[in-house]
Amino acid sequence: MLDKLEMFIALARESHFGRAAERMNIAQPTLSAGIKQLEAQLGVQLVYRGSRFGGLTPEGQAALVWAKRLVDDVRHLRDEMRISRQGLTGEVRLAVIPTAQTWAGRLCTAFAHRHPNVRFTILSRNSREILQMLDDFEADAGISYLENEPLGRVDTAELYDESYILVCARNSPHAKKRSIAWSELDGQTLALLTPDMQNRRIIDQLFAESGVTPATYIEANSIIALVASVASGHCMTVLPKEVASFLSGGKDIALVPLDGASRQQKVGLILPHRDPRTPVLSAMLAEAQRLTAV
Template sequence: MLDKLEMFIALARERHFGRAAESLNLSQPTLSANIKQLEEILGTQLVFRGSRFGGLTPEGQSALSWARRIVADSRQMRDELRAKRHGLAGEVRLAVIPTALTWAANLSSEFRKTHPRVRFTILSRTSREILAMLENFEVDAGISYLDNEPLGRVDTLPIYREDYMAVCGTGHPLAQGKRACWADLDGIPLALLTPDMQNRRIVDQRLSEVGAKAGPCIESNSIVVLIASALAGECVAILPTDMARFLATGHDLALLPLDAHGTGHSVGLILPHRDPRTPVLEALNLKAEVLARDGQRLLDA
């Protein structure tokens, strides 16, 4: 029964029998047969069928909420029993906004020092994708913005505040100063993340607030591309301070603070709203609290 519920959740997520089957490493006929068996067990039609997936019936929508709850409870029971017998083990799937990937690496590394039998899969995703993946049980936790756009019913823990730097080649006119302000970017070609990224929406808002008419000459969902573009000399990249310092090390780049350190939007851990949490997620939350305190001490120093 549990495996059929997981197949049903995958079908609702992918909205396509073929893609859902592929995500589960199953053949499409096997998936279709199991969904049909689930409908027979529950005594109701869950999926509109035609030549292709036609969506969930009203009963299917209700069943989906129950399926998610049952699968989550089953996973939590399994994790708690395993932790009592063997200690923390297994996999944590973590979806992270691109600008927080260095923090995700720090968090996972520090966590594994205490719990070496836990492995991490870290995925770079937009803030909206992270919320959808949490809801669909595709990931266990996320790291994203906490105070800029609605999050829904999740638990959050602030880790740091994201402020920004202008990053440019040392030969760029902007590099002559030690700092910059957002208005200085008026009319300058920029290398920015794509508009589907919340970071880009924040940057656009900052520029708009000072009346800066700055357009991107390069857009990418990869921060590496933005740094490489700045290094090439034509564009100025706008990046979070920690990420800028990490990627610019060893390169002929100028880093110009745009904000007072620690004044930007809050970024932190996002967990499904469940009480109690699984042992692994509770331990992850505690480790994130330590990371946040350490970061604040560095900020205050």
């Protein structure tokens, strides 16, 4: 039944028989037959059918929750059985907010040094998508903000405090300043992350507290796009200090400290609250705590 549950999950995710079959690397008739066999085994209709996929029935919605849980449990069972023979092994799917990508690389590298048989897939997502992926068993862990917005029932380990800096071209009038007040950004042309990013909501809140109304020139869900826009000399941006320092290296860009509204945001590892926790995720939590202590 496990393969049929995986087909069902793929169909629910893609909302299209062809794309789901492609995702599973099988023929579409094979997927359709698998869904019908699963319905026969469970004794209920899971999918509305017409000329195309019509959505999940109420029974299908309920079955999807169980399907995700069962497939995830089997995956963890296989990992634990391998661990009993080979030590820590397997794959960790880590969903990470864009501003924490450098820390994701640091954490995964440190973990891999201790446990070379564990592989990582790092996925860039916004904070709300990360929580949804954890709930849907599509990610094993995340790195996101810990305090600004509700997280739900998760376990966390703080990694660092995020502080902010102005990023501008070296020929900008602000480039040679030792620091700049947030209030001086009022009316300035800025490139910022899109509103679906929690970092943008944090920055907007800091702007509001300082009485700033920025002129948003470019919005992007990529920090690289923001830095490239700044390098063109037509705008500035506000970014977390660490990722700004990492991306500005070797570029004609200046980093200017921001004075005034300097409240920091805690960023850390987020794990689903499950008992028992898998050995790999327990070791990952310990590695995050070790990095923070260092």
